[in-house]
Amino acid sequence: MLTLKLVLRSLVSHAQRSFILLAVVGTVSMLLFLFLSFSDGEIENFKEGVMGIYDPPSDIRVYSAGAREAMDQGEEALTVYALALKDSPQLMEILAKRPGVRQVFSPGQMVRQDILYQGEKIRNFMWRALDPAADPWMRNKLRVVEGRDLDPAAPQPQVLLHKSSKSFIKAPVGAQLTLIGQTLFGQAVSQEVQLAGYYAPEQDNPNLGTIGFITPGGYLMASGWNPGETFALGVNLEKGVDKAAAIKDLSAWSQEQGLGLSFWDFEKLPGDVFNVYSMIRVIILFMTVIILFIITVGVMNIVAVNLQDRRREIGTYYCLGAERPFLIRIYTLEILLTNLLAAGAGVLLGLGIRAWINALKITTEESGLQLVFGGSVFHLGFSGESVGWIIGGTGILTVVTALFTLGKALKVSPVSAIKEEEA
Amino acid sequence: MKGYLVFALGVLGLGGLLGAQSPTDWIKNAEALMFPEARATASLVFTAQDGRRETYDMVFYAKDRNQKVMVQFTAPASSVGNDLMMIEQNVWYRDKKSSRIIKVPSNQSFGGTGFSYGDVVRLNFSDNYTPVISGEDAKTITLDLTAKNREAPYFKIVLILAKEGYPLRGTCYSRDGSVLKVMEYSRVTALGGKVKPLDLKVTSPKEPGNVTLMSIKTEEPYALDDRVFNKRNLETGIPTGLARKK
Numbered sequence: 001m002l003t004l005k006l007v008l009r010s011l012v013s014h015a016q017r018s019f020i021l022l023a024v025v026g027t028v029s030m031l032l033f034l035f036l037s038f039s040d041g042e043i044e045n046f047k048e049g050v051m052g053i054y055d056p057p058s059d060i061r062v063y064s065a066g067a068r069e070a071m072d073q074g075e076e077a078l079t080v081y082a083l084a085l086k087d088s089p090q091l092m093e094i095l096a097k098r099p100g101v102r103q104v105f106s107p108g109q110m111v112r113q114d115i116l117y118q119g120e121k122i123r124n125f126m127w128r129a130l131d132p133a134a135d136p137w138m139r140n141k142l143r144v145v146e147g148r149d150l151d152p153a154a155p156q157p158q159v160l161l162h163k164s165s166k167s168f169i170k171a172p173v174g175a176q177l178t179l180i181g182q183t184l185f186g187q188a189v190s191q192e193v194q195l196a197g198y199y200a201p202e203q204d205n206p207n208l209g210t211i212g213f214i215t216p217g218g219y220l221m222a223s224g225w226n227p228g229e230t231f232a233l234g235v236n237l238e239k240g241v242d243k244a245a246a247i248k249d250l251s252a253w254s255q256e257q258g259l260g261l262s263f264w265d266f267e268k269l270p271g272d273v274f275n276v277y278s279m280i281r282v283i284i285l286f287m288t289v290i291i292l293f294i295i296t297v298g299v300m301n302i303v304a305v306n307l308q309d310r311r312r313e314i315g316t317y318y319c320l321g322a323e324r325p326f327l328i329r330i331y332t333l334e335i336l337l338t339n340l341l342a343a344g345a346g347v348l349l350g351l352g353i354r355a356w357i358n359a360l361k362i363t364t365e366e367s368g369l370q371l372v373f374g375g376s377v378f379h380l381g382f383s384g385e386s387v388g389w390i391i392g393g394t395g396i397l398t399v400v401t402a403l404f405t406l407g408k409a410l411k412v413s414p415v416s417a418i419k420e421e422e423a
Numbered sequence: 424m425k426g427y428l429v430f431a432l433g434v435l436g437l438g439g440l441l442g443a444q445s446p447t448d449w450i451k452n453a454e455a456l457m458f459p460e461a462r463a464t465a466s467l468v469f470t471a472q473d474g475r476r477e478t479y480d481m482v483f484y485a486k487d488r489n490q491k492v493m494v495q496f497t498a499p500a501s502s503v504g505n506d507l508m509m510i511e512q513n514v515w516y517r518d519k520k521s522s523r524i525i526k527v528p529s530n531q532s533f534g535g536t537g538f539s540y541g542d543v544v545r546l547n548f549s550d551n552y553t554p555v556i557s558g559e560d561a562k563t564i565t566l567d568l569t570a571k572n573r574e575a576p577y578f579k580i581v582l583i584l585a586k587e588g589y590p591l592r593g594t595c596y597s598r599d600g601s602v603l604k605v606m607e608y609s610r611v612t613a614l615g616g617k618v619k620p621l622d623l624k625v626t627s628p629k630e631p632g633n634v635t636l637m638s639i640k641t642e643e644p645y646a647l648d649d650r651v652f653n654k655r656n657l658e659t660g661i662p663t664g665l666a667r668k669k
Contacts, residue, residue, distance in 0.1 A: 076512065076513070077528070078512060078574055116629055116630075119472075119630075119631070121630065178629065180603075180629055183573065185573045185574050186512070186574055186576065187570065187573055187574065187575060187576060187577065187578060187598075188576060188577050188578075188595065188597060188603050188604075189578075189597050189598060189599075190597045190599065190601050190603060190629060191597070191599045191601075192599070192601075221598060221599065224573050
């Protein structure tokens with residue numbers, strides 16, 4: 001308590017001296033926060049945007065036993081898809097009734113089919129089923145920029161294509177296209193579809209250019225799935241429910257019921273594409289460490305000069321009977337509180353700048369920038385991990401500063417301090 | 424008189440029974456004729472609608488009705504060394520530049536031609552299709568082959584066989600009834616003691632102008648040990664003694 005009182009009094013009385021430290025550490029914290037926010041924003045954009053369309057996220061993924069392992073081990077597609085979940089509507093119903101479960105949905109499996117139009121084959125389109133009324137989450141990720149929305153009740157299957165594909169397909173809205181390729185089970189398939197329109201994703205990315213949406217009936221033909229079949233289900237939990245505990249509980253229940261299901265934490269499932277942004281995140285964190293290291297040297301100098309000017313104060317403490325460990329505690333706590341205050345102020349300022357930049361909704365059509373941003377809208381994200389890095393970095397900064405400055409700074413003779421006082 | 428009539432009808436009936444083949448017999452006999460255990464040389468010519476032409480010469484060893492195939496390219500020079508092995512639905516390809524053996528999807532098209540690797544090994548009629556006789560005349564018999572399961576390469580194939588047992592034409596259909604591929608067999612010749620078509624032309628109404636022509640040049644009955652179909656042989660070649668002329 002005494003230590004804290006003394007530290008707080010010191011901070012107030014030496015406010016001017018501390019201001020420089022506050023300014024430096026605060027500014028650096030703000031910049032690092034924005035830097036990490038950029039990375040958070042990339043990842044959020046990619047998860048919600050591109051990956052949200054490729055593989056809609058959920059808390060938990062449900063597969064039939066052995067299916068996920070077969071996929072991760074690179075088994076043949078035919079072997080993997082033979083392990084599909086049957087009777088998925090009934091499964092979804094009973095899973096939705098489990099305690100802690102908020103929502104169950106079928107994320108669907110993309111199927112690759114080429115487009116044949118006016119004798120020309122355009123290759124490697126990926127197709128996802130979409131019923132706009134039944135899947136508002138996916139539907140809200142798109143804007144129909146030309147033509148109209150998909151109509152599952154139309155007599156012929158309909159498709160929506162990414163607006164960028166118009167430049168090379170050159171098909172008008174309403175045109176008849178042929179989808180040709182193989183089902184997920186390797187059988188050759190073709191079907192006539194109608195082009196309902198062109199869409200733009202809310203969070204665009206060059207990777208989405210060859211993704212099309214098709215009405216559910218057309219998807220069944222293209223994929224080869226039987227009605228009611230799907231490869232996996234997604235489960236979203238109620239707020240506050242522990243994921244690991246929920247997985248354990250659901251696994252036990254499934255075993256009890258003989259359902260033959262396996263439950264996986266979606267965040268921990270391997271995803272090749274997402275790893276790129278995770279790697280960028282690691283690089284950014286590494287750069288943060290380097291910046292903190294450089295800053296530490298500067299902070300050490302400031303603190304050393306600061307303590308040099310407070311020799312009389314230190315000498316006075318010795319004269320009053322204070323011992324070295326006590327002084328180390330006081331000054332370390334003072335440096336820590338200053339740094340934490342500065343870091344907190346920096347993060348708060350960073351949050352303000354983040355909110356302002358996000359409100360501007362800076363958008364780009366440049367594919368290169370879309371890759372860098374993780375989407376077409378520049379977005380600064382937020383994560384507890386980023387704040388943790390800054391606070392943790394501040395703590396390390398404090399420890400290193402204390403270690404390298406206090407040793408020399410506290411080597412003050414009480415006699416010389418009194419002599420100065422008298423003078 | 425009555426007895427004579429009964430006898431005559433009985434002979435005719437028995438003769439009919441002995442002469443009549445089931446649809447499955449027709450298919451199996453056609454496969455035995457077309458896909459013997461043999462070493463063969465062949466050429467594959469692909470002509471694109473833009474006039475581009477590619478020719479591949481190869482030697483291949485096949486066994487178990489083309490469920491096991493080892494292909495060694497002899498031309499063009501760029502393909503020599505890029506050998507292929509197909510076992511059931513699995514296809515391995517040796518890339519000579521990287522000296523690596525790569526597994527490729529069986530549905531991958533072979534060099535942009537009308538053939539996919541799977542067409543060679545998976546067009547196994549008797550295993551994948553249920554045949555029904557849908558037409559017959561003096562010289563030909565028409566079989567409707569319906570996929571037994573969704574892993575069969577095509578939903579339906581209408582196959583016309585000559586009464587001698589070899590295929591004349593096959594039309595492959597998608598589930599929506601549209602024609603995906605047409606296979607026309609021609610140049611019926613005696614080869615290896617059997618009469619069969621040596622040319623197979625593949626076209627698709629979806630890609631008019633693209634024509635793939637596979638021509639068998641030679642075919643010799645061979646006894647092929649299962650060890651011939653080993654990934655290691657893609658790099659080292661087939662060891663002596665495992666492939667013997669019958």
